[in-house]
Amino acid sequence: MNFLEWLQATALAVSVGETWFPWVEAAHVVFLAAVAGTIFMVDARLMGFASRNLRVSYLAQHMLPWTWVAFSGAVITGTLMFMANAASYATKAPFLIKMGLLLGAGLNMLYFHLVTYRGVAGWDVGKPPGAARTAGAISMLCWIGVIAFGRWIGFV
Amino acid sequence: MGLQQFSDWLASTAFSQAIQLTQWAIPAIQTVHILALALLFTAALIVALRFSGRGLAVESLHMLARRFIRVIWIALVVLAGSGILLIVAEPHRTISNPVFYTKMVLLAIATLTTLWLSAVARHQHERVSGLHRAGAALTMLLWIGIMFAGRFIAYYDAY
Numbered sequence: 001m002n003f004l005e006w007l008q009a010t011a012l013a014v015s016v017g018e019t020w021f022p023w024v025e026a027a028h029v030v031f032l033a034a035v036a037g038t039i040f041m042v043d044a045r046l047m048g049f050a051s052r053n054l055r056v057s058y059l060a061q062h063m064l065p066w067t068w069v070a071f072s073g074a075v076i077t078g079t080l081m082f083m084a085n086a087a088s089y090a091t092k093a094p095f096l097i098k099m100g101l102l103l104g105a106g107l108n109m110l111y112f113h114l115v116t117y118r119g120v121a122g123w124d125v126g127k128p129p130g131a132a133r134t135a136g137a138i139s140m141l142c143w144i145g146v147i148a149f150g151r152w153i154g155f156v
Numbered sequence: 157m158g159l160q161q162f163s164d165w166l167a168s169t170a171f172s173q174a175i176q177l178t179q180w181a182i183p184a185i186q187t188v189h190i191l192a193l194a195l196l197f198t199a200a201l202i203v204a205l206r207f208s209g210r211g212l213a214v215e216s217l218h219m220l221a222r223r224f225i226r227v228i229w230i231a232l233v234v235l236a237g238s239g240i241l242l243i244v245a246e247p248h249r250t251i252s253n254p255v256f257y258t259k260m261v262l263l264a265i266a267t268l269t270t271l272w273l274s275a276v277a278r279h280q281h282e283r284v285s286g287l288h289r290a291g292a293a294l295t296m297l298l299w300i301g302i303m304f305a306g307r308f309i310a311y312y313d314a315y
Contacts, residue, residue: 033190037197053215153182
């Protein structure tokens with residue numbers, strides 16, 4: 001028996017699969033709405049579309065703590081759903097693509113914070129530079145993809 | 157014509173058939189629905205946080221509420237449009253489903269409380285009371301309830 005089969009045979013996974021799946025899934029939707037929505041607000045500011053009256057750093061400081069709280073909730077609920085059917089999810093293309101896009105969003109964020117954002121003082125007000133606009137666009141595309149492929153998992 | 161016959165008729169229309177026969181159509185419409193609700197929920201969160209005295213405080217409550225409540229209304233239009241498409245595509249899933257009507261009642265209440273908060277922001281400026289804060293918190297709970305009800309539509313067993 002491999003790890004995934006063991007995982008979905010645990011008491012927790014069985015209880016999610018038999019009873020709690022709809023509740024966990026609904027909570028996942030609430031968390032992901034907050035994750036994606038708060039990230040989109042920051043991305044839109046980075047791309048220069050919206051909230052141009054706010055400093056980039058100010059908006060980020062107010063949105064991103066909520067993003068992380070909601071992301072924790074989405075990871076916990078997502079893991080519970082995965083456990084309920086681990087061996088099957090692990091072979092589904094939309095699931096694997098979604099995980100790839102999450103990784104892409106994470107790497108984009110990491111590069112943005114470690115490199116581009118260091119110079120934020122220079123563009124906190126007004127139009128962000130090309131690197132910041134690009135990071136905002138990549139982030140938005142990744143998260144739209146995460147949601148699209150995430151929804152698609154339920155259809156295969 | 158009863159609800160059942162109406163559902164049968166709706167499902168048999170050419171438009172409904174076209175959506176049903178396009179394999180990617182329903183997940184794509186649901187994705188648009190989720191993207192719009194992400195924007196709505198975040199805009200509602202920003203408004204509720206401002207009412208509670210936290211959150212973005214650079215602009216006045218009036219300006220902030222006007223900006224973000226507009227996002228809520230635009231998102232609601234997209235949600236209604238995508239939601240109607242989903243009903244047309246799969247009428248039996250919603251039209252005789254009490255969970256769907258629960259969601260619609262919650263939606264009507266959330267719309268009213270949002271209209272009220274919008275009016276409060278316009279007239280009270282910064283003088284928000286405990287009642288207004290409670291209203292903002294209730295509105296957040298309503299949106300969460302609406303999302304739960306939305307997901308539970310899929311799990312309601314008609315038999």
